[in-house]
Structure formats: C-alpha cells, structure tokens
Amino acid sequence: MKKNITSSLLAFATLAVAMAQSPAPEAEKLNIVTSFLPVQSHTLAIAGDHANVKQLLAKDTGPHDFQLTPADVKKLSDADLLIINGAGIEEWLGELIKKSGNKNLVVVDTSNRIKLVESAEEIEIGHSHSHAHDHDHGDGANPHIWLDPVIAKKQAANIVAALQKADPPNASAYAQNGRAYEAKLWALDSDYRSTLAPLPNKNLVTFHDAFPYLAARYQLNYVGAISEFPEKDPTPKQLAALIDKIRSLKVGVLFAENGYAPGLLKKIASETGAKVSELDTLEVGQGTPTAYLDRMGANLESLRSAFGKGD
Ligand SMILES: [Zn+2]
Structure with a gap:
C-alpha cells in the first residue's frame, strides 16, 4: 500500500514537472x-x-x-x-x-x-480625388x-x-x-529601396490593379493595370487608353501574375512589342512564417530584372 502511494506521488511529481516545462496544451x-x-x-x-x-x-x-x-x-x-x-x-x-x-x-x-487610396496617383499627389468609377473594393479604396x-x-x-x-x-x-x-x-x-532606386524606366503595367501602394512607395511609374480585379475584363475604351500609354511610354515589360492565365495580357504585349514577366499578388497560396518575405523577395527580383534592362 505504502509503495503504491509513493509511486503515485512520484508519478504526480513527474507529471507536474512535465506540465511546467511544456508549452500550453493545444x-x-x-x-x-x-x-x-x-x-x-x-x-x-x-x-x-x-x-x-x-x-x-x-x-x-x-x-x-x-x-x-x-x-x-x-x-x-x-x-x-x-x-x-x-x-x-x-x-x-x-x-x-x-x-x-x-x-x-x-x-x-x-x-x-492605415491610409487607403483608390490609385497610385492619389498617393503621389497626396490628396483625395472624387473619382466616380464603379469599384469592387468596398467603399472605393484599393485594398492591396x-x-x-x-x-x-x-x-x-x-x-x-x-x-x-x-x-x-x-x-x-x-x-x-x-x-x-x-x-x-x-x-x-x-x-527594395536600394535595388530599385538606381534603375531607369520604371514603368509598371500589371494584370490586375494590385500594385499602386508598392509603386508609390518605391517611385515606380504606375502606368496602369489591364483589369481592376481578376475576372473583370476592361472595356474597349479602357483597353485602348492603356495600349496608347504603353506605346507612348515605350513600356518594355508587362507583368502577368501567377495563378491567372494572361491571354489578354499576351495579346497586348504582342501588339505593343512588350515582353511578359510575372509579379505575385500574394493573394493565392498557403501562408507560412516566411512566405510573405520570400514571395516579396521574388517580386523584387522580377522588377529588377525587368527594369534593369533599360527598356
Ligand atoms: Zn487583388
């Protein structure tokens, strides 16, 4: 009997020590x-x-x-x-x-x-416009x-x-x-600052309207996006205006994105003589403790390689 009590006490003590050392149970x-x-x-x-x-x-x-x-x-x-x-x-x-x-x-x-804006232009100018275009971004702010x-x-x-x-x-x-x-x-x-600052001709054209905050932060020229958001095609008028800008600025690279088939983007690239690269919006995929840092790092490499060629 005594032996039983002793071993129970020992078992209890061992358990208590184990509980104190391990993280909280799930x-x-x-x-x-x-x-x-x-x-x-x-x-x-x-x-x-x-x-x-x-x-x-x-x-x-x-x-x-x-x-x-x-x-x-x-x-x-x-x-x-x-x-x-x-x-x-x-x-x-x-x-x-x-x-x-x-x-x-x-x-x-x-x-x-965090201050929200509708467009990169608004960030650069630093005041609010009253654009009246239809939007899928809640109250009109760009959410990216x-x-x-x-x-x-x-x-x-x-x-x-x-x-x-x-x-x-x-x-x-x-x-x-x-x-x-x-x-x-x-x-x-x-x-981002040290890599992008010295590069010439930082004209940014992307598939969807995801990069105005990034463009404003690092002084890229945010020429525009083909779609306001994925699966929303531009109107013929919007498309024609964008193609005009791509031609007049001699934009050398258009950025598609992973996860979306850029058929329209390829077509615009072939019409304007631009090359196609990729930027990641980080909208799709499983988050890990380093996924944000890794994928933003890969984006920087894409930008460096596109803008570094002096298009
Ligand atoms: Zn988006």
Missing part, C-alpha cells in the same frame, strides 16, 4: 483564423508556438473570388480571433461570421489606421495594402497588439516575435 492555446496568405504569414511569425493559426482561404483560392463552404463556417465556429487584411477585400466575411454563430469571435482588421512592405509592418504591429490583448500571459513573447519580424520587414523595404 486545447488551451488561442485559436486564430486568418483570411489569406499575407495575414497568415505575419500571424504565424508573430504567434510562434503560442497559438493555433489556421488560414481560411484554401491554397488555390484568392480573396477576390472566394465562395463560402460549410468547412469555412466550421473553421470559424471555435475561433477566438479572426485576423483579416481589411480595406474591403474580404467583403464575403459578414455572411461567414453570421453563419458560424460564434458570438465571442473578435475580428481584427489589420488595415486599422499588403504589397507595400512598410504598410505590412503596420499590419504586423496591429497583429501583435491584438494577440497581446487576447492572450496577456504570452504578451512578451508576441512582442519579441513581433520585433524580430519587423526587422525582417525593414530589411525587405531596404532591399
């Missing part, structure tokens, strides 16, 4: 759902081992063409936080949140306190803020603050991970 960790690749990447880097982080969009779906499934509703039903890009790109979220029935869900909009590394850093800071608020015991870990990640975003920004 069931006690913060459950976070993010919308798509950039916010998933930032959140994974900041959360480290301290939270369960799931991406809502499947790796082959972009935020412009998202369709709700019962599995998406289920993902949200037991989440504590839902972290989104915001700026109107996840406009399908309202219905999803309602269907999940999760009354305790906290939605973190990472575009909070994540493609500017400096804005991404603000989004990451918003994620750090949200995680600290939701999970105070791990606040210092989130701050530490956030500082390390922020340093990587600064390095990315610095690479």
Whole structure:
C-alpha cells in the first residue's frame, strides 16, 4: 500500500514537472483564423508556438473570388480571433461570421489606421480625388495594402497588439516575435529601396490593379493595370487608353501574375512589342512564417530584372 502511494506521488511529481516545462496544451492555446496568405504569414511569425493559426482561404483560392463552404463556417465556429487584411477585400466575411454563430469571435482588421487610396496617383499627389468609377473594393479604396512592405509592418504591429490583448500571459513573447519580424520587414523595404532606386524606366503595367501602394512607395511609374480585379475584363475604351500609354511610354515589360492565365495580357504585349514577366499578388497560396518575405523577395527580383534592362 505504502509503495503504491509513493509511486503515485512520484508519478504526480513527474507529471507536474512535465506540465511546467511544456508549452500550453493545444486545447488551451488561442485559436486564430486568418483570411489569406499575407495575414497568415505575419500571424504565424508573430504567434510562434503560442497559438493555433489556421488560414481560411484554401491554397488555390484568392480573396477576390472566394465562395463560402460549410468547412469555412466550421473553421470559424471555435475561433477566438479572426485576423483579416481589411480595406474591403474580404467583403464575403459578414455572411461567414453570421453563419458560424460564434458570438465571442473578435475580428481584427489589420488595415486599422492605415491610409487607403483608390490609385497610385492619389498617393503621389497626396490628396483625395472624387473619382466616380464603379469599384469592387468596398467603399472605393484599393485594398492591396499588403504589397507595400512598410504598410505590412503596420499590419504586423496591429497583429501583435491584438494577440497581446487576447492572450496577456504570452504578451512578451508576441512582442519579441513581433520585433524580430519587423526587422525582417525593414530589411525587405531596404532591399527594395536600394535595388530599385538606381534603375531607369520604371514603368509598371500589371494584370490586375494590385500594385499602386508598392509603386508609390518605391517611385515606380504606375502606368496602369489591364483589369481592376481578376475576372473583370476592361472595356474597349479602357483597353485602348492603356495600349496608347504603353506605346507612348515605350513600356518594355508587362507583368502577368501567377495563378491567372494572361491571354489578354499576351495579346497586348504582342501588339505593343512588350515582353511578359510575372509579379505575385500574394493573394493565392498557403501562408507560412516566411512566405510573405520570400514571395516579396521574388517580386523584387522580377522588377529588377525587368527594369534593369533599360527598356
Ligand atoms: Zn487583388
């Protein structure tokens, strides 16, 4: 009997030591759902081992063409936080949140306190126009803020603050991970500046209207995009105006994007004598702690190689 008590006590002590040393059990960790690749990447880097982080969009779906499934509703039903890009790109979220029935869900909009614009021209001029064109971007703002590394850093800071608020015991870990990640975003920004500044003829023509923030940040000449968003064809008048600009500026490279067949873009390239390269909008794919940094790095290489040829 005595032996039994001793061994039970020993077993209990061993268990207690093991519990104190290991991270919180999965069931006690913060459950976070993010919308798509950039916010998933930032959140994974900041959360480290301290939270369960799931991406809502499947790796082959972009935020412009998202369709709700019962599995998406289920993902949200037991989440504590839902972290989104915001700026109107996840406009399908309202219905999803309602269907999940999760009354305790906290939605973190990472575009909070970030200045939104409709076009690169507006960023450069620094004041607001009252353009009256039809738009799929909520209130008219262009939502592609994540493609500017400096804005991404603000989004990451918003994620750090949200995680600290939701999970105070791990606040210092989130701050530490956030500082390390922020340093990587600064390095990315610095690479963009030093690589792009000396290049001539930085005329940027892309497939969809995803790069005005990036263009404004690094002083690229944002000539225009073929489509406002994927699967929306331009009108013949818009197309003719863009082709005129491509010809008059002697634009040497048009940027298609991964995930979308650029039939129209190829046609414009062959009509104007431009070459075709690729830029990644980071809208499609699975976020990992380094996916944002890696794919933005690949974009910089694409830009360097296109603009470096002195078109
Ligand atoms: Zn887009």
